[in-house]
Amino acid sequence: MEPSHVQTLSLAAPTGRRTLFRWLTAGLGIFAAAIVGIPFVGYIVGERRRPVQWVPLGSVRDFPPDETRLVTFDNPIRQPWDGLAAHIGVFVRNQGDDTDKKDRFLVLSANCAHLGCPVSWFPQSELFMCPCHGGVYYANGDRASGPPPRGLFRIVWRVRGGKLEIQAPHYPTLQDTREASA
Amino acid sequence: MLTHPIPKGAAGPMGWWYVFGSASLTLLIIQILTGIGLALVYVPTADKAYESLLYLDYEQPLGWFLRALHYYAGSGMVVMVLVHMTQVFLQGAYKYPRELTWVVGVFLLLFTLGMFFSGQILRWDPDAYWGLAVAASMAGRVPVLGPLVVHLMLGGPVIGSDSLSRFFTLHVFVIPGLLLAFLAVHLWLVLKRGISAPPSPGRVVDPKTYDEEYEQELREGVPFLGDAALKDVFFSALVVVIVVALAAVLGPKGPTGPADPALGGANPRPEWPFLWLFALLSLSPASAETFLILVFPVILIAALLLVPFISNRGERAPSRRPVVVLLVILIYTALGVLTYQGIAAPWSPQMTAWSSEPIPTDLISRSSPLQLQGAAVFQYKNCRNCHALAGKGGLRGPDLANVGTRLTRDQLIDQVSNGTPGGGNMPAYGKQLNPSQMAALAEFLVNLRPPDQPPARPASERP
Numbered sequence: 043m044e045p046s047h048v049q050t051l052s053l054a055a056p057t058g059r060r061t062l063f064r065w066l067t068a069g070l071g072i073f074a075a076a077i078v079g080i081p082f083v084g085y086i087v088g089e090r091r092r093p094v095q096w097v098p099l100g101s102v103r104d105f106p107p108d109e110t111r112l113v114t115f116d117n118p119i120r121q122p123w124d125g126l127a128a129h130i131g132v133f134v135r136n137q138g139d140d141t142d143k144k145d146r147f148l149v150l151s152a153n154c155a156h157l158g159c160p161v162s163w164f165p166q167s168e169l170f171m172c173p174c175h176g177g178v179y180y181a182n183g184d185r186a187s188g189p190p191p192r193g194l195f196r197i198v199w200r201v202r203g204g205k206l207e208i209q210a211p212h213y214p215t216l217q218d219t220r221e222a223s224a
Numbered sequence: 225m226l227t228h229p230i231p232k233g234a235a236g237p238m239g240w241w242y243v244f245g246s247a248s249l250t251l252l253i254i255q256i257l258t259g260i261g262l263a264l265v266y267v268p269t270a271d272k273a274y275e276s277l278l279y280l281d282y283e284q285p286l287g288w289f290l291r292a293l294h295y296y297a298g299s300g301m302v303v304m305v306l307v308h309m310t311q312v313f314l315q316g317a318y319k320y321p322r323e324l325t326w327v328v329g330v331f332l333l334l335f336t337l338g339m340f341f342s343g344q345i346l347r348w349d350p351d352a353y354w355g356l357a358v359a360a361s362m363a364g365r366v367p368v369l370g371p372l373v374v375h376l377m378l379g380g381p382v383i384g385s386d387s388l389s390r391f392f393t394l395h396v397f398v399i400p401g402l403l404l405a406f407l408a409v410h411l412w413l414v415l416k417r418g419i420s421a422p423p424s425p426g427r428v429v430d431p432k433t434y435d436e437e438y439e440q441e442l443r444e445g446v447p448f449l450g451d452a453a454l455k456d457v458f459f460s461a462l463v464v465v466i467v468v469a470l471a472a473v474l475g476p477k478g479p480t481g482p483a484d485p486a487l488g489g490a491n492p493r494p495e496w497p498f499l500w501l502f503a504l505l506s507l508s509p510a511s512a513e514t515f516l517i518l519v520f521p522v523i524l525i526a527a528l529l530l531v532p533f534i535s536n537r538g539e540r541a542p543s544r545r546p547v548v549v550l551l552v553i554l555i556y557t558a559l560g561v562l563t564y565q566g567i568a569a570p571w572s573p574q575m576t577a578w579s580s581e582p583i584p585t586d587l588i589s590r591s592s593p594l595q596l597q598g599a600a601v602f603q604y605k606n607c608r609n610c611h612a613l614a615g616k617g618g619l620r621g622p623d624l625a626n627v628g629t630r631l632t633r634d635q636l637i638d639q640v641s642n643g644t645p646g647g648g649n650m651p652a653y654g655k656q657l658n659p660s661q662m663a664a665l666a667e668f669l670v671n672l673r674p675p676d677q678p679p680a681r682p683a684s685e686r687p
Contacts, residue, residue, distance in 0.1 A: 089375060114486040117382060125271025125385040127353065131486040150435055152488070158357035162488035167605040167656050173491040174358075175506055175622045176573045176610060178651040186651035187643055189510040212381030213357070215364025215374050 053064055092119065096200070096207040103189065105136040105147070105206065110163050110181060112152070132197055133170070135181065147206060150183045151195040151214050159211070160208045170194065174192065191216065226453070229445035231402065231421035231438075235452040238422035241315065241610040242452065243459035244308035245414075250460035251301040251467065252407075255339075260395070266346070267281045268392035271383040273348035274482045279477055292471035298340060300467045302497050305336050307311075314533065316540030316554060317420040320431040325413040330528045334405040337497055342395035344495045348388060353483035354492035356383050356391075362517045365668050379426035383485070419452075423540035430537055431610050491574045499566030500559045506571045509560075570619035577617040578606040584614045585623065587672060598668025601661045605653065621650060628673035637662060 095118040105111065112131045120128035135148040150170075152160050158176035169186060170179040177188035184193040195214035200207050234242055263282055267276040280287035309329060312318050318326035345352045360383070363373040379386030421441055424476035494502050505516050542549050548573070574581075584600050591599065602608065610620040619625075631639065640662065657665065673679060 069551070087376060088373065090380070111489070119380075119382050121270075121380075121385045123269040123271050125269075126384070126482055126484055127270040127384045129484070129486055130382075131488075134470055152485075153357060153361075156361070158361035159354055160488045160490050161320065162487070164578075164606045166578070167653070169606065169651060169656065171573055171575065171606065171609060173489050173572060173575050175571055176618075176649065180651075180655075188651075189513065191510065211362055213374070213378060213383055215361055215370060217364055217370040 095119065095210040096202075097210050099132075099134060099206045099208060100200055102136075102204055104208055105134055106109060107136045107138040108134040110165065110168075112163060117210055119212060130211070131160075132211065133194075134206065140174060147198045147201075148198050149197040149208050152212060153195065153214055155185070155192045155194060155214075155216070156188070156190040158215075171198055226449040227447040228415065229417045229442045230448050230452055231425075231441045231445050233422040235446045235455075237421075239452050239455050241311050241422065242419065243456050244311055245302050247454040247460050247463045248301055248304040248308055248642060249407075251297045251304060252403075254399075254464065254467070255294065255299040255301060257402075258290045258297065261290045262294060263396060268346065268388055270348065270483070272389050277479050278346065278683045281491070281529065282446055287475050289471060291476035292474065293468060294343075295477045296467045296470040296474070298343065299496070300463060302340060304463065305333050309333060310552060310556075314542045314545075314548060316429070316538075316545065316548075317423075318532040318536075319429045319538070319540060319546060320434055320536045322413070322420060323536055324416050325410060325417060326532045327529055328410045328413065330332075330407050330525070332403065332410060333528075334525065335399050335406065339395060339398045339403070340495055340497050342391045342399065345388065345391040346395060347479050348483055349478075349479035349481055350483055351480065351492045352491045353383060353485060354490045354594050356387055358492060365514050365517060402534060405514060416486055419448075420540075424540040424541070425539070425544050427540070428538050429555050431580060442619075449597070473529065491565075491569075491572055491602055493569070496563070500562035501565035503562040503569075572618075573609040573620050575609055575620040577608040577612075579601055581608055581613075581616045584625075587613060587641070590672070591668070592665050595668045595671055597668070598664035601657070603663045605656060605661075605665075610650075624669065624672055624675070626673050628670050628679050629631070630680050631665050631670075631679050633670045634682070635680070637666050640665065640669075 054098045060138050072115040077180060096174040099115060110113045111134050113134050114129060114131040117128045117130050131152050133150040133152060137146055137148055154172040154177050156175060159172050161170040161172045163170055168181045175189050176202050177190040179194050180186050183196065196212050265276060265280050266289065267273055282292055345356060360374050363377050364370045366373050379390045418438060451557055510518055537547055588596060588599050608617040609619040612619055612623040614625040640651060641654035643650040
């Protein structure tokens with residue numbers, strides 16, 4: 043319901059034109075909001091696409107069979123101003139030359155599958171233990187006990203020119219993991 | 225505005241119940257001032273944040289004081305907001321016509337807690353880095369949208385500067401903006417609806433007649449600027465003196481060290497307002513976790529928001545509302561017990577216990593060589609990380625100092641070999657021990673009992 047004085051102010055414009063102007067205003071308003079809102083949301087949720095990057099971890103000979111080692115490296119998925127935060131570690135195990143070439147190496151993320159705390163490798167008992175809630179994993183990364191819902195996350199690896207290389211790892215979470223070996 | 229009338233009772237001795245809201249506001253002003261000061265120096269990038277905090281602590285004149293004050297005034301603000309809320313809850317001040325004031329207040333509590341959480345990340349020490357890791361892992365459990373939420377939280381595929389910048393932006397722009405906007409509405413509502421009169425038993429709130437009664441009350445009221453405001457100023461000043469004293473004596477909190485992701489053994493602790501949730505999560509079975517992470521907080525917040533809509537009328541005096549008094553006692557007892565557990569964190573293994581905690585000598589002073597061998601196996605196989613002996617070592621599993629009175633040799637071997645049935649809390653050590661190690665370990669464990677107590681016997685042999 044419109045007050046009558048508004049109509050007198052509108053200089054007796056035809057109803058049709060005023061209706062059109064309202065629709066135009068609504069449309070223009072939505073359009074103006076969209077051309078600001080869509081790029082803004084796109085900026086916030088946008089993911090930068092990067093080519094897969096391979097990180098050399100050292101010569102294959104540096105990894106004695108059946109030994110698990112923590113290897114630290116600068117993750118190429120980083121900002122130049124990330125500093126120490128980009129210097130992460132993964133666990134590498136040479137599972138032996140005699141096994142099927144596909145399973146020769148096992149590269150495991152150091153982040154516990156439970157809530158992401160850094161697991162430690164205990165060569166004495168051949169177990170990974172998590173300091174937060176006591177998640178325990180066997181040498182092959184399978185869950186042994188505690189709250190983790192699955193085994194340790196695996197990282198994709200390949201051997202090029204006698205060097206072990208891994209795909210630059212992102213932060214692993216339960217729904218977002220890479221399960222393969224090259 | 226300052227001379228507007230308030231009910232007489234609110235300026236009397238009962239007025240001391242009304243000082244917590246203004247104390248929260250005073251602390252917020254300190255937070256804004258110290259926050260502006262810290263932002264002049266702090267560098268929100270992963271490679272420089274730690275250094276800039278050390279610079280604040282040790283080189284910038286009074287930098288240490290501003291950091292300390294920002295922490296203790298922030299802690300004080302959480303305390304004051306909670307006490308304020310508890311007072312309003314106990315005295316039924318959220319009832320008609322102040323329902324919306326309560327709802328806006330719940331958001332102010334959430335923003336205050338949000339400031340605390342985001343502020344902890346800016347400290348960029350191992351607690352901050354691994355706290356982010358835990359938060360991202362929790363967010364990853366959101367059905368379908370998990371990866372998107374994780375990406376939104378971290379600002380990229382890894383934990384780094386982009387993540388720190390997100391939390392810096394939240395802490396400095398987004399949450400303060402929301403907080404101030406909601407605070408404006410909160411204060412406007414306080415002025416518009418007026419301050420509630422202190423409750424007295426028998427005086428019930430009835431939305432039909434309340435407005436008239438309240439107007440009547442104001443006619444006999446007193447101006448705010450008087451005894452009521454004086455109490456506010458006194459208490460706020462007292463709180464400021466306390467937080468400044470805490471800051472000056474205890475100094476700035478952290479940073480404990482640079483955030484080095486390659487360093488194992490980090491066990492992040494949330495800040496104190498979140499310890500209860502941390503404990504609840506850690507003490508619950510794994511099957512309840514996703515519910516506790518994703519659904520439980522929503523239920524809690526919804527329950528808080530619904531408080532004035534469950535009952536916006538009737539008695540306001542705590543003496544006539546035993547359920548409310550009981551609820552407050554119950555909630556604070558639960559929060560207190562859980563916080564205590566969160567500080568102790570007995571569910572965390574002690575990662576260095578296997579090499580740093582020797583076996584108490586009185587447990588092995590009369591041991592045979594085989595038992596001594598078993599004791600060495602026990603230490604070397606890291607059992608001690610989870611199992612204490614006479615209180616020393618990890619508390620995740622049971623203390624084994626008297627295990628010989630509880631389990632027979634066969635039961636011990638079964639437990640060690642197979643772990644907890646169904647993949648519970650103890651890993652199966654069957655493949656981690658060779659037969660001779662197992663024999664020695666069992667011999668050690670079965671003899672762990674006080675000399676005057678008999679060993680455990682199988683149920684079939686019991687008389």
